Amino acid sequence: MLQRSLFRASRQAARSVQQPIQPAAFATIRQQAGARAAPAFRWYSDAAPAAEAKPTENAEEAKPDEVARLKEAVEKKxxxxxxxxxxxxxxxxxxxxxxxxxxxxxxxxxxFAIQRFARDLIESVDDLDRALQNVPTDKLTPENPDLVTLYEGLKLTDLILINSLKRHGLQRFDPSIESEKFDPNKHEAVFHAPMKDKNDGTCFITQQKGFLLNKRVLRAAKVGVVKNS
The missing domain is CATH 1.20.5 (Single alpha-helices involved in coiled-coils or other helix-helix interfaces)
Structure with a gap:
């Protein structure tokens, strides 16, 4: 009995396998497969997300001592x-x-770099000036051509030397030429004498001429000063 039952069941299974599948069944299977294989889409909105409302914090009032401390710091700065x-x-x-x-x-x-050199040089200038002053003018005549030539040569040498010194700031001055008022900063009074035709306190004679170096007195002029009273 058992063998017969098994034989019948196997024959029925073979018949069911041999039967063709209907087209409607294929369509149903495809729809089910497409439904299972369809991709899932996720849609996003273009609208900006609503801003989260921040809780408003109440500002704490500064304490009086803190304000005073800040004011003191500002004043110190x-x-x-x-x-x-x-x-x-x-x-x-x-x-x-x-x-x-x-x-x-x-x-x-x-x-004033040449001040020391100028002090030594003016001594030679004084010697040349004294030589010119000691030449007797009454001897400067055509009868003494050698003396005239020597005098003119000395005078020309003195002029060239004074001009050369002037270019370097050294200048000679004679206060008695224009009867200058006595100036203790520029003049040295050697003696006083009455002069009726001169004003008191003026220089009427020069014993030694003075020199200025760049408008500063290098050597004061030695003069005689008028004193009528």
Missing amino acids: EQDIIAKQDKYLRSIADYRNLQERTRREVAAAKD
């Missing part, structure tokens, strides 16, 4: 700024004064 600005301005002024002083010292060193 302002005082520091004023002090540093004053120090800065003073430094600039000191630097400019140093520049000006250095410029004057350099200029003075340049102008």
Whole structure:
């Protein structure tokens, strides 16, 4: 009995396999497969997300002692700024004064570099000037051509020498030529004498001419001063 039942079941299974599948069944299978294989889409909105509302925080009022401390700190900073600005301005002024002083010292060193040399040179100029003054003018006649030639040569030499010295800032002056008022900064009074046709305190004779080096007195002129009273 058991063998017969098994035989019948196997024959029925073979018949069911041999039967063709209907087209409607294929369509159903395809629809089911497409439904299972269809891709899933996720759509996003273009609208900007709503901003999250931030909770408003109530500002805490500063304490009175904190405000006072801040004011004190600000005042201290302002005082520091004023002090540093004053120090800065003073430094600039000191630097400019140093520049000006250095410029004057350099200029003075340049102008008076030949001072020692000039002091030695004016002695020779004095000797030449005295030689010209000691030539008797009554002897300068055509009868003494050699003396005239010598005198003119000395005079020309003196003129060239004085002009050369003048180009280097050394200038000779004679206060008695224009009866200058006695100036103790430029003149040295050797003696006083009454002169009726001269004003008191004027220079009427020069014993030794003076020299200026760049408008500074290198040697004072030795003069006689008028004193009528």
